[in-house]
Amino acid sequence: MEPIPEYTSSVCEELKALAASGVLTPDAAQMAVAAKLDHILTELRETKPAKKSSALGWLFAKGSGKPRKIRGLYVYGSVGRGKTMIMDMFFKKASTPKKRRAHFHEFMADVHNRIHEQRQKLKRGETKQADPVPPVAAALFAEAELLCFDEFSVTDITDAMILARLFTELFSLGCVLVATSNVAPDNLYRDGLNRGLFVPFIGLLGNHVDVVTLDSPTDYRMQKNANLPVYLTPLDARSDAAMEAAWHQVTDGDKAEPVELPMKGRSIHVPLASGRAARFSFSDLCEKPLGASDYLAIAARFDVVFVEHVPQLGAEKRNEVKRFINLVDALYDQSVRLFISAATSPDEMLTERRGTEGFEFDRTVSRLFEMRSAEYLVLHNEKRQQI
Template sequence: MSDTFSRYQSLVDSGEISFDPAQAVIAKRLAALNAELGDYRLARRKSGALSWLFARGEKREPVRGLYIWGEVGRGKTMLMDLFMAASPVRRKRRAHFHEFMADVHERIHIYRQKLKAGEVKGDDPIAPVAADLAEEAWLLCFDEFSVTDIADAMILGRLFGRLFEEGVVVVATSNVVPDELYRDGLNRALFLPFIKLMQERMAVVKLESRTDFRLEKLSGRPVWLTPLGPEADRSMDEAWSRLTGGARGEPAELPVKGRHVPVPRQSHGIARFTFSELCEKPLGASDYLAIAHTFHTVMIDGIPVLRGLARRNEAKRFITLIDALYDNQVKLVASAGAEPMGIYLNDEGVEAFEFARTASRLIEMRSEEYLALPHARRPHNVGDTGGIVET
């Protein structure tokens, strides 16, 4: 298994990405961490998680994770992809942070229901929840680490304190330095010990990359390709290759409220669907929000012209989908049968009125100003959403 830096260098050598000194520095840090995790894994096998800390009668320092922060579009997600692919750890989990916390709150709720039914003992659910999480994965990797919710802020210190005691190692990417987390949040003073804990258990490094690669790959290029046909198909394939650095992409699933939304192709924070897969299937707002929160760019192939009331349901889903993408500042690349104003041809029903707003949003989403916006990823409540599950 090649290390993170070797994988990064291979992408550079193949021409899939351009060499960036700042990215190379982080890739080397991640490669060193993976090497340390390999030793940690062997120690765990021999003596158990907590015994690792007391090997040969001496207390040893636990493995410090990594907190990588920097501006949007600098390659943090790509580097996390490489790190996860090279990781020797089998019990590992990668999730967007808000989805992870939604899962935590769901587990807490289930514990309290069991407590009420007399099935478990103990008033504090944090310890058993942390133990279960640690049993499932002792390497936790978070994309876009941010804290905006007071319910999250108030339990993070205790939760992560227990996770670290269980021997869990954490790697995270974020757009902000730890000291800026939950800035101006309610009762922030109660949150500050968590920041200190993170800085003790995770090395904080900034990705000082030279440019916003995401914007660079979209700027000045058409993102709404019409009419449908072989030329649009070729342009979509070229856009995928450009955005992902030539990655093939893998299928995945997004857990939403006990169900799984299939993602036919995803890589580097980019997902690709057909219109049929998104709007001709029984998907709803929660599903589209999960997509919008997970991926910074969505590609949609084959948006047809929707004519009359017979395509009303597809139009309603498309409106909901675009609202979710727009509200979370997700970038959209699509091939379509017409310009936005000509996609839904129907004068009856509320959808006809609502689609005018959708068309306006689609036009705005093609602008340089919109493409330069960071991925918002507003917190949502989709139930037991635990992050991407590759299939």
């Protein structure tokens, strides 16, 4: 086996090195996407750094007085094809000093908070800017000239309504967007309420990013499934006892009690917590009006989460399905160790695949399988060592 270099300047080079070492299987589809990302890396390296005298100095290519126009990239395809891995490589190599990688729901929660604060400033007479979107976009761009979204998805009407206005501002400033998704842009927010208000964003996206599909024939996440005993089914006394035993082992038998997580003037109720472990029922998390920001707060506070008694989810539980998707996304992105007791296996949990939830739930299924793997446990342990 050839040694893996500590640093490579391109995504293609890193994929080749990992394949040569036997860590990865050579994949032509991944290499094609990597080549497009490397083109963006080259363009980013060939731009002038920002000068104090000009906030937009970095927008100009070397030796040119013309503003640069770097097209971003939108990569979509089925779950488990390596989109997240390639995004990791790209983001680490991007030379732009101001860059941000975020889960889409986390980013939009930040946007809504900033808009709220801007409106409060208007009420307090601290600004005369009635439209909060331009100053919010300017502040976001000042922090991140390159935005990377992993698993881009739109499920919330408030997000859908603001995206076109927000990114019109961001793109005009020179923001470069790179995103991965399970669906093509035309299928974003499909069947969503008042989708007509969202459609302009799809056209805007097409003007500023190239769209490519990653259609590798192999689902690498499923290959990594190690079937660790953290997902228990069916729902019976045996599963309850196994969850209880797992909870006792994780907490070392320490005392557990309810806690309240403060959240924007309210609180999130945690039925049982011990150290950095929390225990909920499905009802606690998905049958109450919680949103993506709540799940992100839980993922930030705890590194082990138990979710008990997840039922089979039919068409009548559309809201619960949306919340469960967001919950798993938040826990996965923070490498939280997840213990679940459920009525069925992940791939049988949703009784009917329809609309946006059907697309989104495919990702949830894949992540639930991956969260049982030995590789995911390694990521979880690395995270715990950093806390």
